[in-house]
Every structure is written in C-alpha cells, then in structure tokens.
Amino acid sequence: MDSTKDLIIVGGGPAGYSAALYAARASLDVLVVEHGMAGGQIATSDIIDNYPGLGSCSGAELGQKMQEHAEHAGAQSTYGSVSSIDRKDDMFIVNTDMEQLEAPALIVATGATPRLGGFVGEDEFRGRGVSYCATCDGMFYRGKHVFIIGGGNSAVEEAMYLSNIAEHVELVVRRDVFRAPRGMVERLLTRDNITIRYQTSIIEVSGSTFINRIVLRDNATGETHAEMFDEGSVGIFVAVGHDPATQIVAPYVDLGSDGGVVTDESMATKTPGLFCAGDMRSKSLRQVITAAADGAIAAMSAYAYLEESGRI
Ligand SMILES: Cc1cc2nc3c(=O)[nH]c(=O)nc-3n(C[C@H](O)[C@H](O)[C@H](O)COP(=O)(O)OP(=O)(O)OC[C@H]3O[C@@H](n4cnc5c(N)ncnc54)[C@H](O)[C@@H]3O)c2cc1C
CATH class of the missing domain: 3.50.50.60 (FAD/NAD(P)-binding domain)
Known part of the structure; x- marks a missing residue:
C-alpha cells in the first residue's frame, strides 16, 4: 500500500x-x-x-x-x-x-x-442497568426508577431529560452543592418527580441479570446502606463528563x-x-x-x- x-x-x-x-x-x-x-x-x-x-x-x-x-x-x-x-x-x-x-x-x-462512576459492579452491569447516556438509553427506563450520578451541567440536563420518561429520578450529588449553574438547578427543582441526594455516592451495585441492589454512602458521616429494587426496574446513569x-x-x-x-x-x-x-x-x-x-x-x-x- x-x-x-x-x-x-x-x-x-x-x-x-x-x-x-x-x-x-x-x-x-x-x-x-x-x-x-x-x-x-x-x-x-x-x-x-x-x-x-x-x-x-x-x-x-x-x-x-x-x-x-x-x-x-x-x-x-x-x-x-x-x-x-x-x-x-x-x-x-x-x-x-x-x-x-x-x-x-x-x-x-x-x-x-465517558468518565466512570467508580463503584463496585459498574463494569459488570454496564448495559444491564448502568448507562452513560440518557439520550441513548433513557427509553429503556420508561416508567421506572433511575439514579443519576453527577452535579454538573450534564447531570442536570440528563435528569431533566429522564424526568419526562422515568417515573422517579434521583440525582446523587457527591458534594453539598451542584457544579451546574444555579438557574439550571432551579429549573430542576420545579420537577415533581426529581429528588436530590446531596453528599451521597453510589459505591456498589449488584443483581443477577440486571441490578437489584444499590449501596449508597453518606459522604458526611461515612455511613452506608443498601436499597433493594425489582430486577430491571432501576437504572443508574453516570453523568460525570x-x-x-x-x-x-x-x-x-x-x-x-x-x-x-x-x-x-x-x-x-x-x-x-x-x-x-x-x-x-x-x-x-x-x-x-x-x-x-x-x-x-x-x-x-x-x-x-x-x-x-x-x-x-
Ligand atoms: C455504551 C455506549 C452506548 C451508546 N449508545 C448510543 C446509542 O444508542 N445511540 C447513539 O447515537 N449513540 C450512542 N453512543 C454514543 C456513540 O457511540 C458516540 O457518540 C459515537 O460512537 C461517536 O463516534 P466517533 O466516531 O466520534 O467516536 P468513536 O465511536 O469513539 O470512535 C473513535 C475511534 O477512534 C479510534 N482511535 C482512537 N484513538 C486512536 C488512535 N490513536 N489511533 C487509531 N485509532 C484510534 C477508536 O478505537 C475508535 O474506534 C453510545 C456510546 C456508548 C459508550
């Protein structure tokens, strides 16, 4: 050649x-x-x-x-x-x-x-409950429960997008403030089906075919707890850039x-x-x-x- x-x-x-x-x-x-x-x-x-x-x-x-x-x-x-x-x-x-x-x-x-969320089980459940793109995969979570990891512009945008699709959107923010501009966050707060968990990180996911267990850590106290879901009813969108x-x-x-x-x-x-x-x-x-x-x-x-x- x-x-x-x-x-x-x-x-x-x-x-x-x-x-x-x-x-x-x-x-x-x-x-x-x-x-x-x-x-x-x-x-x-x-x-x-x-x-x-x-x-x-x-x-x-x-x-x-x-x-x-x-x-x-x-x-x-x-x-x-x-x-x-x-x-x-x-x-x-x-x-x-x-x-x-x-x-x-x-x-x-x-x-x-896409940057990773850094939690245990992230790679194993990629495409089976873990996603990096709401525009790509949001439709698979119609009427379901989704977590979004991140506190910047993309996390807020993905939360707004998914709030029109999912039943409940939980935004998991590592610190006690957003990096996204205040105006964006204020628009987010007007949505009834979005809740925010400040100073929180997802540290582990597990399940069989899909995720059914999510472990969260309170970053202020260091305490952890697990939440259970029906398999296939929950998704995690990593939106950290x-x-x-x-x-x-x-x-x-x-x-x-x-x-x-x-x-x-x-x-x-x-x-x-x-x-x-x-x-x-x-x-x-x-x-x-x-x-x-x-x-x-x-x-x-x-x-x-x-x-x-x-x-x-
Ligand atoms: C899991 C996942 C699911 C997705 N789902 C969708 C979806 O459903 N719909 C949608 O529209 N988008 C989806 N996306 C996003 C979509 O894949 C990207 O937007 C798209 O692939 C970008 O195309 P690109 O050509 O710019 O880059 P890429 O697809 O990233 O291609 C870049 C290429 O460059 C090669 N490369 C990099 N560096 C070098 C080098 N130094 N030498 C030689 N080769 C190199 C890489 O190997 C790679 O093949 C998804 C992304 C991911 C990760």
Whole structure:
C-alpha cells in the first residue's frame, strides 16, 4: 500500500467512516487508520435505537456496515495505533506503531470516553442497568426508577431529560452543592418527580441479570446502606463528563472548556488542512448521528481544502 494519500482519517468510528465514505465518493485517495474495532464506541453497544431509518440495530453490525459502505465506495482501512502527528512541508506525517503515513489533509476522529462512576459492579452491569447516556438509553427506563450520578451541567440536563420518561429520578450529588449553574438547578427543582441526594455516592451495585441492589454512602458521616429494587426496574446513569481523545492533535488545536477540540462549522481547526470530527470535538450532543454528520462535513471541507490548495 502506498504510504502517501490525499487524505488520512484517524479513527474508524461513525465520524471516521462517514468521512471516509464522503471522501471516497469525491474520488479522494483516502485511508482510515483504526486501532480497535470498526464502529468505535458503538461496537460495544448491544442496541442502537435512535439512528433514523434503522429501527433497532446492534452497534457492532452498524459499525461493520459503515466500514463496508466506505470501502465499497473506495476507501481503504489499515490497522494501527497513531502515536503522534508531525508537520513537514505542509504534509501531515502520521506515525503509527506499524508504519509512517503522510497526507496533505488529515481528519482526526478519535472519539471521547465517558468518565466512570467508580463503584463496585459498574463494569459488570454496564448495559444491564448502568448507562452513560440518557439520550441513548433513557427509553429503556420508561416508567421506572433511575439514579443519576453527577452535579454538573450534564447531570442536570440528563435528569431533566429522564424526568419526562422515568417515573422517579434521583440525582446523587457527591458534594453539598451542584457544579451546574444555579438557574439550571432551579429549573430542576420545579420537577415533581426529581429528588436530590446531596453528599451521597453510589459505591456498589449488584443483581443477577440486571441490578437489584444499590449501596449508597453518606459522604458526611461515612455511613452506608443498601436499597433493594425489582430486577430491571432501576437504572443508574453516570453523568460525570467525557474525556475527549485529543492527545495526538494537542499541538495543533485549541481545546474548549469540556476538553474537546474547538472547530468551526466546517470542522476546521486552527491548523490548515487539519479537521476534527465526532465526539472528540467540543460539543453538546455526542451521538452516532452527530458524529456521522461531523464526518461528512469534515470530508467535504478536506476536499475543498485540497482543491483550493492545488493538491488535487
Ligand atoms: C455504551 C455506549 C452506548 C451508546 N449508545 C448510543 C446509542 O444508542 N445511540 C447513539 O447515537 N449513540 C450512542 N453512543 C454514543 C456513540 O457511540 C458516540 O457518540 C459515537 O460512537 C461517536 O463516534 P466517533 O466516531 O466520534 O467516536 P468513536 O465511536 O469513539 O470512535 C473513535 C475511534 O477512534 C479510534 N482511535 C482512537 N484513538 C486512536 C488512535 N490513536 N489511533 C487509531 N485509532 C484510534 C477508536 O478505537 C475508535 O474506534 C453510545 C456510546 C456508548 C459508550
């Protein structure tokens, strides 16, 4: 495989493969570099229920289809973990653990990792009562009881969202105050089905197929107690933020207050020829559909950049 391309895309999630599809259809010689499974984060999700036109679909299947679609259009994929990016004579040098690649335009779509709640049983019950995204999984808790962990903007937003779906929402706030602005918290307090547990942490969950026992700690006294639920009737949404994967682009971009990369509407960064797309951007809604849209825009912006700079 030729190591020089028109466009290199780092990350094979929804943003990366949407970008690859649009770039390949525009006749660019495009390569996706991915160090995990095609589909990125959705590859770990049993059901994607909110991508228009698909109905319910397994995340792994959707990821695979996105890769196949882009490759059918002419994109190439390679396995590799990108460790750093250099600039040389207006080219981007992409260093992976396998090879060195180069291109005049680069789209980075490396995603973001939801921060963990840090309680016992969290990993075991992920997708079986533990969630990191109300927009993704809220519908599964219609008429049920949900706990939300967090005291910042995203926790308050998720509580408001879930209060329209769940029967009862309990917001578990580690400290005795919210980090979210007062106005947001005041709106939250107007909802009858939301209660707040200040100075409280969830420290353990257990159950069999789904969660049926939650252990809470009073952070003021250190006392703990367990609460029991019918299996499948309760969920925990961890809403303590995301860590955007920005390390490899850090020298070339500005970061927003959420740690994501700042781009303009064309997905351009402050470095000409470098575009960022998907969850790694500074943005409010991290979903498959927004990542895919970012990817499409980034690809067409990269195409325009290459054309205007006489590279294609
Ligand atoms: C459990 C779970 C369930 C979800 N459910 C839904 C849902 O139902 N509906 C919905 O719309 N959204 C859902 N989401 C959110 C959705 O998955 C993301 O918004 C979406 O995947 C973001 O796409 P992305 O391409 O920006 O990033 P990602 O999907 O995170 O893809 C980034 C890719 O980059 C690769 N990568 C990172 N760094 C490097 C590197 N240095 N070198 C090479 N490759 C690299 C990663 O391996 C990964 O494949 C869910 C998320 C999770 C975690």
